[in-house]
Amino acid sequence: MKESEESKKYSRRDMLKMSLLTGAGVAVSASGIGGAVAAMGGLGSKKATAEPHEDDDAISFYGKHQAGIITPQQTYLYVASFTLLTDDKKAVISLFKKWTEMAAAMSAGSVNETYGNDWLPPSDTGEAVDLSAARLTMTFGFGPTFFEKNGKDRFGIASKKPKHLQDIPPMPRDDLQEPFVGGDVCIQVCADDQQVAFHAIRNFIKSSVGKAELKWMQSGFISGKDGMTPRNLFGFKDGTANAASTNTRAHDQIIWANQGEPDWMQGGSYMACRKIKMFLEVWDRSSLKDQEDTFGRKKDSGAPYGKAKEHDKVNLSQLPKTSHTAIAKGSGQQIYRRAYSYTDGVDTKTGYVDAGLMFIAYQKNPTQQFLPMLLMLSKQDKLNEYTKHIGSAMFACPKGIKKGSYIGKELLEA
Amino acid sequence: MKESEESKKYSRRDMLKMSLLTGAGVAVSASGIGGAVAAMGGLGSKKATAEPHEDDDAISFYGKHQAGIITPQQTYLYVASFTLLTDDKKAVISLFKKWTEMAAAMSAGSVNETYGNDWLPPSDTGEAVDLSAARLTMTFGFGPTFFEKNGKDRFGIASKKPKHLQDIPPMPRDDLQEPFVGGDVCIQVCADDQQVAFHAIRNFIKSSVGKAELKWMQSGFISGKDGMTPRNLFGFKDGTANAASTNTRAHDQIIWANQGEPDWMQGGSYMACRKIKMFLEVWDRSSLKDQEDTFGRKKDSGAPYGKAKEHDKVNLSQLPKTSHTAIAKGSGQQIYRRAYSYTDGVDTKTGYVDAGLMFIAYQKNPTQQFLPMLLMLSKQDKLNEYTKHIGSAMFACPKGIKKGSYIGKELLEA
Numbered sequence: 050m051k052e053s054e055e056s057k058k059y060s061r062r063d064m065l066k067m068s069l070l071t072g073a074g075v076a077v078s079a080s081g082i083g084g085a086v087a088a089m090g091g092l093g094s095k096k097a098t099a100e101p102h103e104d105d106d107a108i109s110f111y112g113k114h115q116a117g118i119i120t121p122q123q124t125y126l127y128v129a130s131f132t133l134l135t136d137d138k139k140a141v142i143s144l145f146k147k148w149t150e151m152a153a154a155m156s157a158g159s160v161n162e163t164y165g166n167d168w169l170p171p172s173d174t175g176e177a178v179d180l181s182a183a184r185l186t187m188t189f190g191f192g193p194t195f196f197e198k199n200g201k202d203r204f205g206i207a208s209k210k211p212k213h214l215q216d217i218p219p220m221p222r223d224d225l226q227e228p229f230v231g232g233d234v235c236i237q238v239c240a241d242d243q244q245v246a247f248h249a250i251r252n253f254i255k256s257s258v259g260k261a262e263l264k265w266m267q268s269g270f271i272s273g274k275d276g277m278t279p280r281n282l283f284g285f286k287d288g289t290a291n292a293a294s295t296n297t298r299a300h301d302q303i304i305w306a307n308q309g310e311p312d313w314m315q316g317g318s319y320m321a322c323r324k325i326k327m328f329l330e331v332w333d334r335s336s337l338k339d340q341e342d343t344f345g346r347k348k349d350s351g352a353p354y355g356k357a358k359e360h361d362k363v364n365l366s367q368l369p370k371t372s373h374t375a376i377a378k379g380s381g382q383q384i385y386r387r388a389y390s391y392t393d394g395v396d397t398k399t400g401y402v403d404a405g406l407m408f409i410a411y412q413k414n415p416t417q418q419f420l421p422m423l424l425m426l427s428k429q430d431k432l433n434e435y436t437k438h439i440g441s442a443m444f445a446c447p448k449g450i451k452k453g454s455y456i457g458k459e460l461l462e463a
Numbered sequence: 464m465k466e467s468e469e470s471k472k473y474s475r476r477d478m479l480k481m482s483l484l485t486g487a488g489v490a491v492s493a494s495g496i497g498g499a500v501a502a503m504g505g506l507g508s509k510k511a512t513a514e515p516h517e518d519d520d521a522i523s524f525y526g527k528h529q530a531g532i533i534t535p536q537q538t539y540l541y542v543a544s545f546t547l548l549t550d551d552k553k554a555v556i557s558l559f560k561k562w563t564e565m566a567a568a569m570s571a572g573s574v575n576e577t578y579g580n581d582w583l584p585p586s587d588t589g590e591a592v593d594l595s596a597a598r599l600t601m602t603f604g605f606g607p608t609f610f611e612k613n614g615k616d617r618f619g620i621a622s623k624k625p626k627h628l629q630d631i632p633p634m635p636r637d638d639l640q641e642p643f644v645g646g647d648v649c650i651q652v653c654a655d656d657q658q659v660a661f662h663a664i665r666n667f668i669k670s671s672v673g674k675a676e677l678k679w680m681q682s683g684f685i686s687g688k689d690g691m692t693p694r695n696l697f698g699f700k701d702g703t704a705n706a707a708s709t710n711t712r713a714h715d716q717i718i719w720a721n722q723g724e725p726d727w728m729q730g731g732s733y734m735a736c737r738k739i740k741m742f743l744e745v746w747d748r749s750s751l752k753d754q755e756d757t758f759g760r761k762k763d764s765g766a767p768y769g770k771a772k773e774h775d776k777v778n779l780s781q782l783p784k785t786s787h788t789a790i791a792k793g794s795g796q797q798i799y800r801r802a803y804s805y806t807d808g809v810d811t812k813t814g815y816v817d818a819g820l821m822f823i824a825y826q827k828n829p830t831q832q833f834l835p836m837l838l839m840l841s842k843q844d845k846l847n848e849y850t851k852h853i854g855s856a857m858f859a860c861p862k863g864i865k866k867g868s869y870i871g872k873e874l875l876e877a
Contacts, residue, residue, distance in 0.1 A: 124657075127806075167752035174747055175698025175762060176804075179691055228811065243538075243657075244686035247696075247806055247818075254816065255747050266809050266816065272658035277593055282661075284589025333588055333669050338581035348589055390590075392541075392661055394807070395680050397642065402668065402677065404661075 106241070107182035110149075110156040112449040114316055117186030118304065118387070118411050121294050122279070123239040126269040126389040127250040128322065128407065130232025130442060131261040133195070136203045142461050144260045148189070148236075148253055149455035155249050158182030174255065177248035185240040187249060189456045190320045190444025192216075195233045206460050211306065211314040213416045214445045217321065220427035220438065229324055229440030232264045237320065237409065243268070265440065267324060269389025269407040278351060278359065281390055281406055283332055283435070285344050286351035288386045289359055290377075303383045306413045313459035316448030318411040321384075321419045324391075324440025327405040332435045343431045345372030371431040380422040384410040405436070415443060520655070521596035524563075524570040526863040528730055531600030532718065532801070532825050535708050536693070537653040540683040540803040541664040542736065542821065544646025544856060545675040547609070550617045556875050558674045562603070562650075562667055563869035569663050572596030588669065591662035599654040601663060603870045604734045604858025606630075609647045620874050625720065625728040627830045628859045631735065634841035634852065643738055643854030646678045651734065651823065657682070679854065681738060683803025683821040692765060692773065695804055695820055697746055697849070699758050700765035702800045703773055704791075717797045720827045727873035730862030732825040735798075735833045738805075738854025741819040746849045757845045759786030785845040794836040798824040819850070829857060 108116050133141060154160070158181050160173045196202070196210040216231055236253055240246040247268075254263055273279035281287040292299030301307075306314050332340070341348055345368035351359035353374060355367030368375040387409045396403040412418040427433070450456060522530050547555060568574070572595050574587045610616070610624040630645055650667055654660040661682075668677055685701075687693035695701040706713030715721070720728050746754070755762055759782035765773035767788060769781030782789040801823045810817040826832040841847070864870060 167755075168750050170748055171698070171751050171754070171762065173698075174696075174743075176694045176696055177686075178698070178763070179688065179694065180686055181688070228809070242686050243684040244694075244804070247804075251696075251743065251816065255744070262814055263809050263816065268806055268808070270657040272591075272594055272656050274593065274595070280590045280593065280658075282588075282590055282665075284585070284587075284592070329588075329665065330669070330672075334584055336582050337585050340585070341581075348585065349592070390658070390661075392682055394682070395642070395677050400676055402665065402680065 106184050107157050108184050108186055110153045110187065110450065111452050114305065114318075114449045115188045115446055116156070116449075117188035117237055117239050118318055118385070118446070119294050119300055120184070120186050120239070121276075122271060122273075122288075122387060123184050123186070123241045123246075124271055125240055125243040125246045126407065126409075127238045127246050127266060128269075128409065129236050129238075129250050129254070129266040130192070130264045131234045131236075131257065132264045133203075133233045133261050135260055136201075138204045138461060140260050141204060141457075142455075144257060145456045145458075145461070147256050149450060151252060151256065152187040152249075152456075153452075155252070156182060156185050156187065158185075174248065174251055177245050180242060180245050180248075183240040183242035183245040185238070185245050185249060187253075188237040188239075188320070188446055190235040190237070190446040191457070191460075192232050192235065192442065192444050194231060198233070204461065205463075209311050209313070209460050211310050211317075211319075211445045213319060213414055215416075215443065217323075217420065217423070217441045217443050220423060222427055222433055222438065223441070224437050224439055225441050226439045229265045229267075231442050232444075234261065235320065235322075235442065235444040243270070267391055267407045267440070269391045271389055281388070282327055282329060282404055283340065283344075284348055285340075285346065286359060287388055287406075289346075289351055290383070291386055292383075299383075300385075302413075303418070304385050304411050304413055311459075313447050313457070314445060317446050318385075318413060319415045319419070320444045320446050321408075321410045321412070321415055321423075322440065322442040322444075323408040323423075323438050325406045325408050326403070326437045326439050328401070328435050328437075329404055330401050335435075342369045342372060343435070345369055345374035369431070371429050373426070373430050373432045376425050376430050377422055380425050382418040382422050384412045384418050384422065386410050405439075411446075520598050521572050522570060522598050522600055524567045524601065524864065525866050528719065528732075528863045529602045529860055530570070530863075531602035531651055531653050532732055532799070532860070533708050533714055534598070534600050534653070535690075536685060536687075536702075536801055537598050537600070537655045537660075538685055539654055539657040539660045540821065540823075541652045541660050541680060542683075542823065543650050543652075543664050543668070543680040544606070544678045545648045545650070545671065546678045547617075547647045547675050549674055550615075552618045552875060554674050555618060555871075556869075558671055559870045559872075559875070561670050563864060565666060565670065566601045566663075566870075567866075569666070570596060570599050570601065572599075588662065588665055591659050594656060594659050594662075597654040597656035597659040599652070599659050599663060601667075602651040602653075602734070602860055604649040604651070604860040605871070605874075606646050606649065606856065606858050608645060612647070618875065619877075623725050623727070623874055625724050625731075625733075625859045627733060627828055628857065629830075631737075631834065631837070631855045631857050634837060636841055636847055636852065637855070638851050638853055639855050640853045643679045643681075645856050646858075648675065649734065649736075649856065649858040657684075681805055681821045681854070683805045685803055695802070696741055696743060696818055697754070697758075698762055699754075699760065700773060701802055701820075703760075703765055704797070705800055706797075714799075716827075717832070718799050718825050718827055725873075727861050727871070728859060731860050732799075732827060733829045733833070734858045734860050735822075735824045735826070735829055735837075736854065736856040736858070737822040737837075737852050739820045739822050740817070740851045740853050742815070742849050742851075743818055744815050749849075756783045756786060757849070759783055759788035783845070785843050787840070787844050787846045790839050790844050791836055794839050796832045796836050798826045798832050798836065800824050819853075825860075 197207045238246045238249045271279040278286040304318050306317050353363040389407045391407050393403040611621045652660045652663045685693040692700040718732050720731050767777040803821045805821050807817040
């Protein structure tokens with residue numbers, strides 16, 4: 050969020066200092082976030098008299114669409130899926146209100162921490178107190194089991210289930226490993242600083258005690274400078290086919306759900322997650338030709354076969370038939386990729402590095418866009434020789450949240 | 464490594480382009496690294512006519528001491544321990560020569576990749592080709608089993624074992640979990656970009672096939688801006704007691720091994736590793752007072768009890784007796800910390816976040832410095848209520864490597 054040149058920038062640290070001096074809570078009232086932060090309660094929290102502004106690397110949590118979807122991709126990811134432990138709608142509303150307030154405050158780079166009472170646990174875990182907002186975004190989604198679980202409409206919202214929300218059907222080569230499947234609620238946290246991202250996910254977990262528990266969580270990273278397409282761990286550019294982050298028309302065509310969906314979902318999007326293990330050692334022993342034939346693109350430039358540049362138009366007749374690009378493109382569908390690489394230490398079974406891609410893609414209609422593409426890829430993609438899908442989930446991410454509202458309000462309040 | 468203002472900076476990408484245009488290998492002859500890179504062989508690699516300079520965020524691999532010890536701490540870590548699969552000294556020499564050449568080239572931000580032959584595997588894995596050096600450092604160390612394993616002096620170097628190299632003895636509360644213990648050879652890789660760090664460790668692994676295998680590997684992160692002490696996942700500053708990175712006298716007193724050690728170790732240092740699991744959920748439920756009593760420092764400022772600022776002198780009589788700072792300080796010993804936080808997803812046993820600290824410390828004499836301190840901490844540290852040590856290793860890191868030499872040369876050549 051851009052501030053005028055003259056306005057002073059306040060970091061989490063400045064705000065914390067201010068609160069220590071005044072004995073008051075953190076507030077960012079210029080942007081309307083102060084109310085939310087004050088509402089978080091905590092230790093003697095009340096509105097400060099000073100009116101600090103947000104960090105200049107802050108991205109607003111509020112808006113027409115949720116942040117973290119068309120936001121230019123940050124370098125770090127934590128994505129976590131939760132199981133709700135309660136059938137009590139009020140408890141869920143209370144949790145989602147709290148998460149909303151926290152998300153709004155953290156996205157502005159503030160912390161709700163005054164260290165005011167020695168005898169209570171600090172309300173914030175504290176590891177991000179010196180750090181800026183680092184373009185932190187938090188994107189919320191609901192899984193099929195949020196609407197109906199074991200045949201039970203726990204929260205009386207089954208009739209509001211969006212049209213295309215379903216678990217990703219079993220694919221021919223799936224090797225899914227519990228607990229890395231599905232979940233009631235998902236939070237995708239992204240930032241340009243891993244500690245800022247972890248701080249956010251940790252505080253969401255901390256505040257959910259008794260109401261929700263963590264089912265699975267994955268961290269990830271990318272690196273790319275000057276707007277270049279980042280490379281995955283196979284050394285190839287990943288995300289070349291994405292619409293530009295400013296191409297509003299393409300976003301409407303590809304990403305944002307609209308008519309035919311319940312109101313809360315119009316302007317939202319479906320998030321598809323696949324944890325894809327990559328056999329790096331096998332890949333590294335394959336020839337350059339084999340690697341390029343696998344993607345249908347040149348490794349160095351990212352150009353499709355027969356072309357010179359990364360973004361040159363793909364000509365299907367020039368690509369190896371089973372190449373990843375040929376099959377994905379051949380499906381005639383578009384999705385919006387937002388994938389991150391991961392490393393999970395050593396695979397104790399094989400002694401190899403346990404690594405891969407936490408694939409995340411957004412689309413307005415997975416039934417038409419993502420699922421047919423995934424099925425074709427699962428059957429024919431030459432990349433399957435080097436990968437295994439070990440995690441899977443689909444979530445419906447509601448439209449953007451307005452100030453004063455909270456995540457899922459239209460769903461949970463009749 | 465600073466270049467003069469006028470000299471053009473070349474990225475990995477520039478160098479790769481150049482090599483594609485000229486059909487020649489990557490070379491950085493101005494700094495003498497060209498020879499090493501050219502010596503790596505690979506695909507039609509030979510010295511380019513142009514003379515590009517190194518990235519301005521490059522740290523030389525060569526020097527009096529190994530880089531990555533007193534180097535101001537980068538934000539990302541991969542530390543990996545290897546088991547040597549061979550008893551053949553020549554094979555080990557060949558591996559260490561290769562690793563040296565790779566480390567020198569990668570630290571300069573270059574890649575040994577020309578994509579010259581379609582029918583061979585690329586010599587570099589490629590995911591860092593667009594990226595800068597990102598202050599990449601690679602620090603090598605030898606474990607006790609490198610000198611003698613199961614009573615066998617495999618490489619005829621047992622007599623050159625440094626004075627204080629031994630496995631860290633069992634500590635009262637240890638809960639070590641194989642394979643996260645020891646190892647023959649260790650590489651600590653640090654960079655300001657996780658993808659650059661992973662690229663390095665991966666290419667070391669790739670080049671070791673048949674000669675060494677990965678035993679354990681851990682990634683980690685810190686965040687701290689403007690030279691502030693980074694905070695650990697308990698929200699406290701970690702590393703306050705470290706000597707300043709410019710305090711040469713302190714480094715000689717604390718870090719660098721000297722007289723009484725074999726020649727190859729003089730100017731080297733002992734690296735102690737402890738993987739310390741932190742029970743974040745338990746910690747987050749404890750009061751601010753309890754947290755501060757545990758460290759003997761204020762959470763916000765990092766100041767020791769009774770003082771106002773982080774770097775104010777600790778007065779032992781003002782600290783809780785079992786606080787971490789009181790016991791560490793009370794040992795009368797100093798070490799040089801270089802720890803990183805880690806997160807390993809969800810602990811499937813407890814459902815909690817699996818996270819903690821990859822503790823790394825350097826010292827000239829672990830028998831006198833680190834081990835007594837660790838023993839006292841293991842017995843009395845109040846922090847033990849919230850942590851568990853699950854990994855352990857000690858390595859002897861040789862002095863710095865000269866251009867033209869290689870890691871461990873003085874050890875392996877009589």
